[in-house]
Amino acid sequence: MSDEHSQTPAGPSEGGTSVPLSDGRIVISVDAMGGDRGPAAVVAGIARSAKKNPRVAFILHGNAADLKRLVNRRKHLRGRCEIRDAKDTVKMTDKPSQVVRHGRDTSMWSTLESVRNGEATVAVSCGNTGALMALSMIRLRKLPGVNRPAIAVLWPSRNPSGFNVMLDVGADVRADEDDLLQFALMGASYARNGMAIEHPRIGLLNVGTEENKGRAELKSAHDMIEAAAPNAGFEFVGFVEGGDIPGDSCDVIVTDGFTGNVAIKTGEGTAKLIGDLLKEAFKFSPLSRIAALLALTSMRRLQKRIDPRRVNGGVFLGLNGTVVKSHGSADATGVAAAVKLAFQLAQKDLANKIKARVASATVPEQDAAAVTKVAE
């Protein structure tokens, strides 16, 4: 019935759909430069992905000589990683506006170009977030009907999947009621395709759960999202609070980019503080050192669950093509996590599904059925 439940694999077509290359592999376009740990960490990460997943292939962008040397050492990348030379690198300190104007020779630009021209469906970069968003906006362009693209992250939660989706976490510092509705639609598609949640529960972030609380645009957004829910295949649970972000009252948390950005950074910082205090606590006495040794496997199991490197992929939604932004400080584990997510989203053809969702929610109701049909 729904466009997103179709089992037919998407064939190659105009920019944005998945492109099965040699042996039906899905191609991910990867920016090798611009991360804090340099191209070696990126190549180590994609090699790890290639080993685990025989169906993934890469177009890798950056200094060709360096990359060739790094890639040749990895047997799992043999025949599955094309290298594209790019002279320049976007630095963490570069201003987005300058990168947009003068960044044509950067690895970031080249990475997005492979998505723009249809060679890959999803791009991955550890580089400068602001520059990546600005370049994505002008090179990939917004999906028809999308006003403000958003960055979505996965956040550790009490849900069975272990995660919640939150958006926007920083594509822009503001969002009005129309934007918040679109975030709800995009977030629901992401949860469905990236996390296999058929009928995701959406919550709108506020300072209380009563319907009369919060800012004016939130009250309007509340009613708009509620009205859109039945046709868009999600459940609207109403207002949620900060405590619900790591909770299990919903699967997707919708908020503006300012609030979302502060919330995830506060959560990350708090988790990291607790981790460090825990290490200190275990160093306190000889007895606690022994306890720490015994507790090692328990602790590793926990760390795997809350490790920020494993929820590494911030995803840009609402563009012609999907962009996965990895942490600047991502190591091989972080890059591999971002690639894994990129692969899933490419496989499910997320961008085109969001396109259909937004179209069917913004056209008058009587036309919605027709739009859905076209998208199928």
Next chain:
Amino acid sequence: MSDEHSQTPAGPSEGGTSVPLSDGRIVISVDAMGGDRGPAAVVAGIARSAKKNPRVAFILHGNAADLKRLVNRRKHLRGRCEIRDAKDTVKMTDKPSQVVRHGRDTSMWSTLESVRNGEATVAVSCGNTGALMALSMIRLRKLPGVNRPAIAVLWPSRNPSGFNVMLDVGADVRADEDDLLQFALMGASYARNGMAIEHPRIGLLNVGTEENKGRAELKSAHDMIEAAAPNAGFEFVGFVEGGDIPGDSCDVIVTDGFTGNVAIKTGEGTAKLIGDLLKEAFKFSPLSRIAALLALTSMRRLQKRIDPRRVNGGVFLGLNGTVVKSHGSADATGVAAAVKLAFQLAQKDLANKIKARVASATVPEQDAAAVTKVAE
């Protein structure tokens, strides 16, 4: 030099200054009702405070018969706890506007009345936050020159004190640049008097630390706080991010009540999730159960550090008198933590110091010296 460094104890005077009663004790006005655990938890909490601190005394508000019975069981409260009968209790579900209109017989109203008439300097309540704020505004009134009172909380951090101050965390859902400047002044006074940080470092919460980032009102507030810093005895570190809330880059984080509320609830929820996952991890295998036993003291040390009950006191600043809002779910430990904070702030006469600070920052510069002199 500064009003806040004066060592002279404040004498009794018109409403708002500390009131040493019998044996020079400092009197705290406590709402016994309205918390999730009822008056027994409150009485247990103040009894714990009384045992630890011989200089504290209480006026306790609520159902007199019940309270008499509870108080009589606690020897440390003997002769140090006056009971005021109040027929009604503000419920968690009551609307603030209704409490303001019809709440004259509630224990919350009575609690604030003791501060209003000068019998106590600081009030403590575990009740409905919205109602407490609304009642505090109309019964205690805003300090002259204060536009928007704020709720400040202590948040576990990497600083030597173990905590940062953050405000506003929910007195209101918005704040313009003038409000943010006043929050900086009030937060600095709170850090100085509640945490003994002579020259606090203030940060303004944003989505990046670059000066061109964020919303328009934040850019204005940035410049205003920077300009006020030299005369107001704090250091302005500029923009900070969510990760700095549990960090050590500043002592006081200034933000609007919407963002602050979401941030602390996200941080609390994340900390609680990690705690629960940790417990689970330790239950996983027989070996990890043994490890858990050995690790118990380390874990308790850690829990004491990050326990939300110990950072329980949200403080209403900018009123004629200070109000400490304890969590609705506070147990005896939580109530005792709130009373400890209330005692410190009463002892330091915080409200009058904030009054002088705000006055000297809002009058033209040439008059500022005179105002400071008057306040000394």
